[in-house]
Amino acid sequence: MSALAASAALMSTSPVAQAENGDTHITGVGVVRTVDCKGSTLFVNGNGNQVFALGDCYAVTVQGSSNLVVADNVVNDITVYGWDQKVLYKNGTPFVWDRGRELGMTNQVNRVPA
Template sequence: MVAGLLTVPFTVGAPNAAAVNDDTHIVGQGINQTIDCHGGTLIVNGSGNTINAFGTCWAVTVQGSSNTIIADTIVNDVTAYGFNQTVIFHNGDPALIDIGRQLGLGNRLNKIP
């Protein structure tokens, strides 16, 4: 009996798009800030914040109330918790996940020209 080793080439391709380790967390009340997403996720938690995000965001997550986020591009998803949240973006086709609306709260998640 002869024993042998069978070798099979194994390659794994990289995904076409993926999040990066450059997430931005903004936590507070009444913050007015402009940031560059750098391909990461923007996470806003608080109330009455206005955030302008230029560049490409992998995703945007907003929690709390009465936050406004204006983004150039969102790739993967927009997730809104809480109420009276506004997330508008110019480019991309992200999934729009409105947890607040599921609970009977009003949020606005919209693509605009």
């Protein structure tokens, strides 16, 4: 298989959520995924991803741009880097640290009705 064909084959498969030390990592562009946080941290990195997090997330960290995360419950904190990020959570009273806003970028982090 040529290098070009191998690259095309790799690009055609969508990234899969992976657990590392109990945490869930979603990395990619345009990934749509529903995951169970299982009390761990959810990391989302990339552009245009949509992640629906069920159960209790210890924390949520989002990097990149134009990602959407909707979480059932965030226990400890939400940290947002980048711009045009949207993190919505239904339950919890997490500490919110919007690093993008500190640099003049627009992000939305809001509690929404369950």
